[in-house]
Amino acid sequence: MDNSTPLTYSFTVHGDDFSSAGEASVQVKKILRSIGFDADTIRRVSIAMYEAEINMVIHAGGGVADLYVYPDRIVIVLTDKGPGIADIGLAMSEGYSTAPDNIRSLGFGAGMGLPNIKRYSDNLDIDSKLGEGTKLTITVIPQR
Amino acid sequence: MKISEIATLLDAKVLCCEESISHEVHSACGSDMMSDVLAYVKNQAVLLTGLVNPQVIRTAMMMDMRCIVFVRDKNPSDEMIELAKEADIVLLSSPKRMFDACGILYSGGLCPNEV
Ligand SMILES: Nc1ncnc2c1ncn2[C@@H]1O[C@H](COP(=O)(O)OP(=O)(O)O)[C@@H](O)[C@H]1O
Ligand SMILES: [Mg+2]
Numbered sequence: 001m002d003n004s005t006p007l008t009y010s011f012t013v014h015g016d017d018f019s020s021a022g023e024a025s026v027q028v029k030k031i032l033r034s035i036g037f038d039a040d041t042i043r044r045v046s047i048a049m050y051e052a053e054i055n056m057v058i059h060a061g062g063g064v065a066d067l068y069v070y071p072d073r074i075v076i077v078l079t080d081k082g083p084g085i086a087d088i089g090l091a092m093s094e095g096y097s098t099a100p101d102n103i104r105s106l107g108f109g110a111g112m113g114l115p116n117i118k119r120y121s122d123n124l125d126i127d128s129k130l131g132e133g134t135k136l137t138i139t140v141i142p143q144r
Numbered sequence: 145m146k147i148s149e150i151a152t153l154l155d156a157k158v159l160c161c162e163e164s165i166s167h168e169v170h171s172a173c174g175s176d177m178m179s180d181v182l183a184y185v186k187n188q189a190v191l192l193t194g195l196v197n198p199q200v201i202r203t204a205m206m207m208d209m210r211c212i213v214f215v216r217d218k219n220p221s222d223e224m225i226e227l228a229k230e231a232d233i234v235l236l237s238s239p240k241r242m243f244d245a246c247g248i249l250y251s252g253g254l255c256p257n258e259v
Contacts, residue, residue, distance in 0.1 A: 019223075022202035029206070039208065046206040047182050054199075107178035107195045107203070116183050 006068040006075070007035075013053055013078075015062025018106060024065045025050040028076070035069060041142040044120040045074050048138050051113040052078045058103050059083070060134060073122075076138045084130040092118065092126075145169060145253055147211050147234050150190065153248050154213060154238035160225050161234040167210055171255045174246045178203040186257065192245055196220055201227040209233060215242045 009031060011024035029046045037045075049065065056063045060082020068075040085091045092114050099109030118124045123139040148165040151158055158165060172190035175181050181191060181203055189210040193200055196218045204212050205227070211234040214220060219237055220228070228235050238245055250256075 019198045022199060022206075026202060026205060043206065043208060050202065050206050051179070051182060106197055107176060107199055110177050110179040112179040112183045116179065119183070 006070045008069075009067040011065045011067075013056045013062045013065055013080075015057055015060065018057055018103075021054050021057040022050050025053050028065075028067050031067065032069070032074070037074075037142055041074070041140060045076065045138075045140045048117045048120045048124075048140065049076050049078075051116045052076070052136050052138065054108055055113050056080050056082070058099055058108065063133075072141065074140045074142070076136075078136045078138075079133065080135075081133040084132055084134055085126065085128040086130055088126050088128060145249075147190075147236075149252070150211065150213065150249060150254075151236050153252050154236065154240050154245050156213060156236035156238035159220065159235040159237055160229050161232055164210070164232055164234050167234070169210055169254070171257055172246075172249055173256065174242055181207065188257075190249075190254070192242060192249075194218060194242055196224070198224050198227060200224070201231070201233065204228075204233055205231045211236065213238055213245060215240055215245050 013024055025046055028049055032042045056078055060080035063080030066077045090096055094115045095111040097109050097111035103109035121138045122141045125137040128134040147167050169189035171188045173185050173188045174192035176193055176195045178199055191204050191209050192213045194215050201224050213236045215238055217239050
């Protein structure tokens with residue numbers, strides 16, 4: 001495996017079903033485990049991706065999640081065609097949420113998702129256009 | 145403490161992965177907010193919750209937890225039980241309320257943090 005050709009995997013995240021949200025993250029966790037990454041790295045990737053996947057379902061009607069495994073880093077790109085994020089700085093602040101109450105009663109929508117993704121990853125890039133969609137690029141660097 | 149001791153202390157039914165109840169766990173957390181669990185929990189092996197949906201199981205999977213206790217006799221769906229089996233997570237259902245269940249496990253020796 002060299003740096004120019006990562007192992008790649010692609011997942012469809014269905015937007016119509018909250019109860020299946022997170023299936024792609026479960027798959028990614030299995031893949032990373034079979035490759036042999038350490039538990040802490042796998043956990044950081046899993047949590048960050050899971051929060052992002054939940055966001056895609058509750059805020060953007062689903063999308064696509066791509067996993068790229070390089071020898072020295074794991075990159076997850078989540079692309080949706082949802083409403084976009086008007087103020088990324090505001091969205092990044094702990095506790096800010098536009099999620100409806102029914103989502104809160106399901107255990108999410110506390111406004112902790114994006115801050116969590118930032119906390120567990122080594123780099124988070126958010127590219128969003130109102131009315132067009134959002135692309136999150138999450139990078140995790142395994143520690144040795 | 146073994147998971148089987150948690151089940152005894154909480155008068156809980158074992159709903160799946162009975163073969164793993166002799167597993168030792170040291171710490172637990174109680175929450176209905178999965179985002180909070182994902183944000184603040186570190187290495188806790190047991191989750192106590194009153195929330196019942198598949199995201200509870202997936203949250204525990206992401207956190208590498210070993211056991212979920214559903215308080216107030218809440219019962220997970222078959223779909224949730226299948227998910228838990230996949231990840232070898234023991235599901236317990238206890239008649240206790242959240243506050244009581246946490247108190248019992250705390251005084252029984254479970255820590256809020258992994259040692
Ligand atoms: N993929 C997305 N598309 C559109 N808006 C989003 C997306 N992800 C996050 N947001 C916006 O950013 C806010 C904060 O996200 P987050 O921190 O995950 O909190 P929560 O999901 O609990 O609301 C959301 O409430 C929503 O307004
Ligand atoms: Mg969120």
